[in-house]
Amino acid sequence: MDREPEEQTAETVRQLRALATPEGAAALSRAGALLADGVDAVAALTRLRAEVGADLAGPAWGIARQRHKARSAFGADADRLLFTSDTLEQAGRPELAARRATRLLAGGADSVADLGCAAGTDTIALARAGARVLAVDVDPVARELTALNVEALGVADDVWVVAGDAVEMVAAARGGEVAGCGAAVLDPARRAGGRRQLDPDRWSPPWSTVVELLAKVPTSVVKVAPGLDHDRVPAGVEAEWVSVGGSIVEALLWGPAVSRTWRRATVVRDGVPHELVADTDPGPAPTGPVRGWLHEPDPAVIRSGLVSLAAADLTATLIDPTIAYLTSDARAESPWVSSYRVDEVLPFNLKKLKALLRERGVGRVVVKKRGSAIEPETLSRQLRTDASGTATVVVTRVAGAPTALICDVSD
Ligand SMILES: C[S@@+](CC[C@H](N)C(=O)[O-])C[C@H]1O[C@@H](n2cnc3c(N)ncnc32)[C@H](O)[C@@H]1O
Incomplete structure (x- = not known):
């Protein structure tokens, strides 16, 4: 029978307190060991019930599973912390x-x-x-x-x-x-x-x-x-977007006494934070034709509205005023973007794209898109052949026109 929410809360609090006793700690350590040994849930719970009692077995197994999930982020602390699935x-x-x-x-x-x-x-x-x-x-x-x-x-x-x-x-x-x-x-x-x-x-x-x-x-x-509308940010408040390994993980609003700038993009790569800041709106980057390299800005740079600062840093231009892809003559060694060498540029057409990839011996592609309705996985499957070469295909708009860029072709 389902419990009322208050009863469920009281029961969870009681279980957490029981896990904080020496017997609870022993049950948690036993559950952790069974999980580490790869014992499946049914067998583990049966053994735990026999060894530590029915009262502690279920809660200990639940916490051990959350600790296991928490370990990659929390390291050694994970083995001492208690999380429910919601709070983790x-x-x-x-x-x-x-x-x-x-x-x-x-x-x-x-x-x-x-x-x-x-x-x-x-x-x-x-x-x-x-x-x-x-x-x-x-x-x-x-x-x-x-x-x-x-x-x-x-x-x-x-x-x-x-x-x-x-x-x-x-x-x-x-x-x-x-x-x-x-x-x-x-x-x-x-x-x-x-x-x-x-x-x-x-x-x-x-x-x-x-x-x-x-x-x-x-x-x-x-x-x-992270999707917060810039218009909501109060005056005098710094907004910061933080990405780790190319994914946005948090967005922050800093109160006036701790604000240092207007917008900040913090890009954490290999554990090192890199910060791009603007005291006022830098406006859009200039647009220009596709050149030898395509640069995909980090999502923190895009969300913070600082693409034009990254563009200036790389002497790059946008390929389209509405699309956050940059282009320049040189590869960028920069935390703000990931770079792709452009090998071919063609109006988007599936038949022509297939033919060109066949010609270049490419049988496997990673598809990226921006400003296009295509499904990357579907297109990647459609372009798959036995040929051994690989490439990145970017489907986007260039000066308003649906375009495919074939990048980083290798044998
Ligand atoms: C997103 S979680 C906080 C996570 C925490 N900062 C962390 O990093 O682990 C939000 C918390 O706010 C609590 N909460 C929601 N509304 C609240 C309110 N009006 N007053 C106090 N706490 C509230 C929720 O119960 C929840 O635990």
Whole structure:
């Protein structure tokens, strides 16, 4: 029988507390070992029930699975942290949380309200960066996880976990402080019922609280959806988009006291952050004909509206005023773009494209597209033959015309 949500919450809190006992820790370590040995769920649960009891077996197995998923991001900490599947999904990358915490505290703030702490990963980063942290959440499971996690990672002396509604706390903020803290982190829940909430007014807390916090607490940072409309960014607030390994992972709004510029793209490659900044809107890049190299800007550069800065850096031009592909005479050794050598340029036509690839001995292609409705996987399948050569086919528009660029042909 399904439980009421409150009963389910109370039961999860009870289970988490049971896992924090010495018997619970032993059950977790046994579950982790079974998972590491590749024992399947049914067999593992049967063995766990026999060894640690029915009460601890299921919760221990559930947490062991989340720890296993968390390991690539959280490293050794993953084996001490507790996550539910929801809170792990909501958790940001720890290296970026540490970076945010350092920047937020650089001006001297020593107390921070983490408004919506979930499993406490921002709270931990802030405490490790030297702050006293008030960790707030409406959800009892989140508060329990944060309390246990700060204890497990040895920062509990600097953290106070409290029940509270961030909307009310921000409404009551005075004198640049919220809930008595001189700085704040707000990371609204942007999913509901397993689905992404695209409308910022439906985030929890909603957009109105985001704007109010940035206006009332100048030393603050808010995590927002990477797709946020630039028009929503309040004046005097820096917006930063961060990508790791070519994918956008977060977007941030920095309160006026910690804003340093207008827009920032932070591109993390091989663990090293590279930053492109603009104090004012740099406007569009110039457009020109396709030259020997095509450059695909990193998504953080595109989303932050800084493609023209990358273009200037590479002496490159856009291939079309509406498409974020750049072109220049030389390969770019730059974090802002990935470069492709252009071998052929032709109006997009499947028959002609096939013929040209056959002529060049290409049987396998990676398809990229921008400004085209084609399905890359479908086109890649359609272009597949027995020939041994490989290439990248870029389907896009050049000066308004549907065009295919055959790039990086190799035998
Ligand atoms: C996206 S998660 C935060 C993730 C966290 N920063 C991390 O990196 O692990 C959002 C959290 O805000 C909490 N929350 C949502 N609305 C809230 C409100 N009005 N007041 C306090 N907490 C709230 C949710 O329960 C959830 O735990």
